[in-house]
Amino acid sequence: xxxxxxxxxxxxxxxxxxxxxxxxxxxxxxxxxxxxxxxxxxxxxxxxxxxxxxxxxxxxxxxxxxxxxxxxxxxxxxxxxxxxxxxxxxxxxxxxxxxxxxxxxxxxxxxxxxxxxxxxxxxxxxxxxxx
Numbered sequence: 443x444x445x446x447x448x449x450x451x452x453x454x455x456x457x458x459x460x461x462x463x464x465x466x467x468x469x470x471x472x473x474x475x476x477x478x479x480x481x482x483x484x485x486x487x488x489x490x491x492x493x494x495x496x497x498x499x500x501x502x503x504x505x506x507x508x509x510x511x512x513x514x515x516x517x518x519x520x521x522x523x524x525x526x527x528x529x530x531x532x533x534x535x536x537x538x539x540x541x542x543x544x545x546x547x548x549x550x551x552x553x554x555x556x557x558x559x560x561x562x563x564x565x566x567x568x569x570x571x572x573x
Contacts, residue, residue: 445469454504456480459556465505472509472568476522477501478560491528491561492535498564499539511568513539518546518567526551528561 449463456478458464465474478501479487479494487497506512523529529549545566555563 450505450508452505452508454482455501456482456484465509467509467570470570470572472505472511472566472570474502474505474566474568476556476563476565477505478555478557478563480557486557486559488559490531491523491525492531494560494562495532495535495564498562499535502539502564502566505566506568509568509570511570513541514543515568515571516540516543516545516566517569519548520565521547521549522552522555522563523549524552524555524561532562 445468448467450465450467450472452464455464458475462475465472467473477498479497480501481487481497487494502516503513506515521532523532526549555561
């Protein structure tokens with residue numbers, strides 16, 4: 443029997459800028475699309491990479507809550523930065539958000555992100571708790 447696929451459109455996140463879901467559940471895994479530092483109205487947090495990362499992780503919390511998960515269930519994150527030296531700024535924000543939990547992680551510097559002014563984008567894979 444094939445696992446069920448469920449798409450999520452999460453309240454509090456900005457509307458997608460392309461053809462994608464905020465997250466997709468397949469079996470007990472949740473794949474979270476790249477999250478940005480935008481609020482529900484699409485306004486970008488004006489600030490450095492740390493401030494933007496804080497908003498991105500708040501948006502991740504919205505997705506986790508919608509799916510019935512917590513930060514303890516985050517298995518992997520991929521972080522995209524437009525300036526790799528911002529790693530030092532975002533690490534304390536990540537530590538605060540994840541606390542004692544340490545997801546697997548990949549960090550990549552990119553030349554640009556999808557929308558002007560973005561410094562950071564984070565996607566995640568989450569192991570969902572059994573029902």
